Amino acid sequence: MSTYILGISCYYHDSSAALLKDGTIVAAAEEERFTRKKHDTSFPINAVSFCLESQGITIKDVDYIGFYEKPFLKLERVLSQHLEMFPYSLKTFLGSTPSWINEKLRVPRIIRKKLCYNKDILFIEHHLAHAASAYLLSPFKKSAILTVDGVGEWTTTAYGIGKGNDIHLIKEIMFPTSLGLIYSTITAYLGFSVNNSEYKVMGLSPYGNMNRKTNIYYQKLKKVVDVKEDGSYRFDMSYFIYHYADRMPSKKLCRLLGGPVRKPGEELTQRHKDIAAALQMVLEDVMTKILNHVHKVTKQDNIVLAGGVALNSVYNGKILRNTKFKKIWIQPDAGDGGTSMGVASYIYHTLLGKKREFVLKDAYLGPSYSTKHIKSFLDKNEIKYSEFKTREELLKTTAKLIYENNVIGWFQGGMEIGPRALGARSILSNACNPEMKEILNLKVKHREKFRPFAPVVCEDDALKYFDCDNPIPEATDFMLMVYPIKKQWRTKIPSVTHVDGSGRLQTIRRGQNPLYYDLIKEFGRLSGIPIIINTSFNIRGEPIVCTPYDTYKCMMGTGIDYLVMDNFLIKRDHNSRDIWDSEKYATD
Amino acid sequence: MATKIGEKVQNFYNKTPFPDYELDKFNSKDDLVISAYPFAKILDRSIPQNATVIDVGTGTGQLSAFLSLRRKCVWGIDFSDSSLNKARQLKEKLKLDSWHLKKVDILDSKQIEAIGMKFDYVLCLGVLHHTGNAYGGFKNILRLLKPKGYIAVGLYNKMGRVPLKMRKTLAKTIFKDNNKVKDWFIRMQIGDVEDKERARGWWNDQYLHPHETSHTIGEVLRWFKKNNIAYYQTVPASTPFYQGNLEIAGVWNDTNEAYPNFPIRAYNQISWIWKTHHEGGYWITFGRREN
Numbered sequence: 001m002s003t004y005i006l007g008i009s010c011y012y013h014d015s016s017a018a019l020l021k022d023g024t025i026v027a028a029a030e031e032e033r034f035t036r037k038k039h040d041t042s043f044p045i046n047a048v049s050f051c052l053e054s055q056g057i058t059i060k061d062v063d064y065i066g067f068y069e070k071p072f073l074k075l076e077r078v079l080s081q082h083l084e085m086f087p088y089s090l091k092t093f094l095g096s097t098p099s100w101i102n103e104k105l106r107v108p109r110i111i112r113k114k115l116c117y118n119k120d121i122l123f124i125e126h127h128l129a130h131a132a133s134a135y136l137l138s139p140f141k142k143s144a145i146l147t148v149d150g151v152g153e154w155t156t157t158a159y160g161i162g163k164g165n166d167i168h169l170i171k172e173i174m175f176p177t178s179l180g181l182i183y184s185t186i187t188a189y190l191g192f193s194v195n196n197s198e199y200k201v202m203g204l205s206p207y208g209n210m211n212r213k214t215n216i217y218y219q220k221l222k223k224v225v226d227v228k229e230d231g232s233y234r235f236d237m238s239y240f241i242y243h244y245a246d247r248m249p250s251k252k253l254c255r256l257l258g259g260p261v262r263k264p265g266e267e268l269t270q271r272h273k274d275i276a277a278a279l280q281m282v283l284e285d286v287m288t289k290i291l292n293h294v295h296k297v298t299k300q301d302n303i304v305l306a307g308g309v310a311l312n313s314v315y316n317g318k319i320l321r322n323t324k325f326k327k328i329w330i331q332p333d334a335g336d337g338g339t340s341m342g343v344a345s346y347i348y349h350t351l352l353g354k355k356r357e358f359v360l361k362d363a364y365l366g367p368s369y370s371t372k373h374i375k376s377f378l379d380k381n382e383i384k385y386s387e388f389k390t391r392e393e394l395l396k397t398t399a400k401l402i403y404e405n406n407v408i409g410w411f412q413g414g415m416e417i418g419p420r421a422l423g424a425r426s427i428l429s430n431a432c433n434p435e436m437k438e439i440l441n442l443k444v445k446h447r448e449k450f451r452p453f454a455p456v457v458c459e460d461d462a463l464k465y466f467d468c469d470n471p472i473p474e475a476t477d478f479m480l481m482v483y484p485i486k487k488q489w490r491t492k493i494p495s496v497t498h499v500d501g502s503g504r505l506q507t508i509r510r511g512q513n514p515l516y517y518d519l520i521k522e523f524g525r526l527s528g529i530p531i532i533i534n535t536s537f538n539i540r541g542e543p544i545v546c547t548p549y550d551t552y553k554c555m556m557g558t559g560i561d562y563l564v565m566d567n568f569l570i571k572r573d574h575n576s577r578d579i580w581d582s583e584k585y586a587t588d
Numbered sequence: 589m590a591t592k593i594g595e596k597v598q599n600f601y602n603k604t605p606f607p608d609y610e611l612d613k614f615n616s617k618d619d620l621v622i623s624a625y626p627f628a629k630i631l632d633r634s635i636p637q638n639a640t641v642i643d644v645g646t647g648t649g650q651l652s653a654f655l656s657l658r659r660k661c662v663w664g665i666d667f668s669d670s671s672l673n674k675a676r677q678l679k680e681k682l683k684l685d686s687w688h689l690k691k692v693d694i695l696d697s698k699q700i701e702a703i704g705m706k707f708d709y710v711l712c713l714g715v716l717h718h719t720g721n722a723y724g725g726f727k728n729i730l731r732l733l734k735p736k737g738y739i740a741v742g743l744y745n746k747m748g749r750v751p752l753k754m755r756k757t758l759a760k761t762i763f764k765d766n767n768k769v770k771d772w773f774i775r776m777q778i779g780d781v782e783d784k785e786r787a788r789g790w791w792n793d794q795y796l797h798p799h800e801t802s803h804t805i806g807e808v809l810r811w812f813k814k815n816n817i818a819y820y821q822t823v824p825a826s827t828p829f830y831q832g833n834l835e836i837a838g839v840w841n842d843t844n845e846a847y848p849n850f851p852i853r854a855y856n857q858i859s860w861i862w863k864t865h866h867e868g869g870y871w872i873t874f875g876r877r878e879n
Binding site: 045049053056057058059060113114115117370373376 | 616618619621622629630632633634636637658832833835836837838840841
């Protein structure tokens with residue numbers, strides 16, 4: 001009999017579920033993909049249902065359920081922070097009380113009731129779940145571990161060491177001091193949404209003054225953050241109010257940064273860009289000090305990272321250059337969504353002591369649909385399509401369409417876990433066309449002009465075009481590392497070259513996704529440069545598509561020219577748009 | 589089934605195989621998966637892969653064919669030659685080697701014994717209420733169930749069936765010649781279908797069947813008790829306000845549903861008048877042999 005363990009993460013942001021079968025993560029997905037509500041916090045009933053269905057089992061086959069944090073410990077923190085800041089905290093406290101009473105404190109009951117489950121439910125600390133998701137899924141048998149996020153129960157930053165099956169967290173920094181929350185505070189200050197748009201601030205930073213000596217906001221932020229040589233840090237909390245109010249930047253912080261909070265949609269000035277740059281530099285300073293200290297204490301060559309801050313791909317790309325670590329691994333869903341995989345692995349390997357054999361090599365753990373299923377969907381909805389006769393034909397036609405500057409929707413195999421589209425639910429286009437960024441923004445993405453598009457390149461070609469670490473870390477496969485593009489290529493792939501000459505590349509190994517790999521090679525044969533733009537298959541503000549229905553609907557609502565769905569080619573212009581204005585015509 | 593009812597029912601199914609389908613629709617095993625009903629998928633996930641299963645009254649066999657895809661031994665038995673012939677054609681076409689078909693009359697205990705093996709799971713869905721001796725049939729099929737084996741019995745409910753009986757009367761009298769109303773009635777039950785053979789099969793089964801009985805939850809619970817079968821659950825649920833998710837919990841999951849005592853089951857069966865009228869008052873009871 002196989003051992004099944006279900007990991008669940010919910011009620012904060014990015015609810016998710018993951019299923020582990022005999023040590024292997026066999027299915028994982030975020031709830032937002034099913035409910036179509038970005039960063040959905042609700043109980044991941046659809047994700048659980050998918051995980052079980054994918055293995056042809058029901059809940060009674062599941063041996064353990066793991067939850068990604070300890071609710072009572074978290075409540076202790078929430079109560080003490082509100083008591084400490086009473087009466088300022090009263091409004092926030094009253095606002096958050098219903099969700100504590102109805103959901104967060106009743107997690108075991110909700111799990112049992114919603115899932116009709118009667119075996120053990122195990123709760124592990126939030127940062128331990130992060131650490132487990134980073135270390136136990138990595139290829140390392142021994143490694144230093146660093147987790148940095150907004151806040152778990154009390155912990156905001158923790159480091160430790162993983163050996164064999166065991167994880168030992170050595171030291172931690174506690175709330176309210178939090179590198180994640182300062183990043184979120186400045187994100188809010190710059191007019192972007194918290195727990196969502198931190199990556200936009202990261203993308204904005206190269207437009208600002210990246211000189212530590214001349215960026216005045218860097219000097220100002222340094223006053224707020226006191227970092228010691230061992231990387232421990234603390235904030236002057238008079239600049240923040242996130243520990244007792246919803247609105248994150250305080251008036252004092254606004255005064256320090258020389259203006260009020262930017263309203264969404266307001267023009268981004270050079271001051272905003274400089275603040276984003278200053279923030280990125282402060283984060284990098286603190287992280288470098290922490291990592292150097294972690295190396296000194298753990299004496300390990302390997303480092304694994306998790307937590308929302310580990311999604312800061314700009315800094316990730318600098319870690320091996322700025323610290324003494326020799327190898328790095330980050331899992332594709334390093335934020336809270338990935339903790340469901342972490343808690344399931346922790347139960348199996350650390351608590352049950354079962355041998356580690358699994359390494360998370362790709363992120364295609366979500367729902368997949370058979371050719372028959374997709375054909376029946378297309379036929380039922382009277383969608384006009386053509387079918388590729390051979391794999392060669394699919395590759396040649398798609399590469400040619402990309403080369404001819406069409407925007408291609410690419411739907412193949414299992415959906416990715418984590419915030420990045422990695423070649424299963426992607427929009428692909430020609431990276432060599434200087435106009436492509438504008439075309440993509442105009443036709444599909446409608447996103448801020450400053451945000452770059454990401455290149456995808458075959459792993460064996462990456463060193464030719466990018467100034468990557470050598471050997472290329474596996475984290476690059478998950479689009480989690482930003483590296484400089486080599487100078488001679490910057491003008492040849494302008495659409496994916498960021499203002500500072502860098503690119504947030506995805507490397508692809510043939511074993512991970514042969515069709516995607518061969519497509520890029522085929523495109524290379526046509527264009528001379530085997531690099532394609534890969535952006536997520538969604539429109540701004542929506543989660544990445546999941547089902548054939550979501551995908552087709554997204555295409556028809558945008559300017560995507562062609563959709564390559566499994567073995568079928570669908571041209572948008574060949575299909576009537578009106579019927580897809582209403583969901584009632586669609587079935588899936 | 590030597591009785592008059594048995595002969596009538598047998599002739600009926602020989603003329604109109606049920607649930608029937610166009611054989612051309614199934615060109616690969618994938619087609620079976622795609623066309624499987626959601627509940628068939630739930631059953632499939634609830635039954636372990638190494639279990640032996642028998643579908644009693646399998647008819648043209650979609651359910652047992654689908655269950656055989658992931659299992660080494662699934663049987664389908666029925667007493668209608670023409671239904672079984674269609675099933676055999678499907679078996680041959682899709683090369684379903686683990687699917688075994690046999691003509692058996694479930695009221696004949698000798699024929700049941702002649703199968704010569706016992707099963708981990710016995711499914712008898714929508715069959716006993718057409719036999720004229722539902723309890724006799726139930727006792728006979730228990731001969732196929734292993735000790736600690738699981739059973740599912742699907743029947744028409746006395747209360748839940750009332751609206752369909754009313755529709756049936758209307759279809760035979762006032763709307764005798766009104767095909768539009770008849771279409772509407774059958775669409776109410778199975779939704780819009782392109783497969784006309786299937787729609788006709790359902791119409792025949794629900795509106796023109798020569799014999800049917802309806803039963804109560806209490807009746808089935810008494811059958812279970814007399815024969816040492818532990819009660820697990822019913823679908824739809826017998827517990828008021830029960831919000832379990834079948835897709836996750838599956839069936840034969842004994843975690844949440846309380847035993848339906850008389851007031852509870854009386855309340856539920858009344859609510860089934862409107863809750864289950866689309867399905868013609870059909871419900872399934874799940875249990876497990878205790879020894």
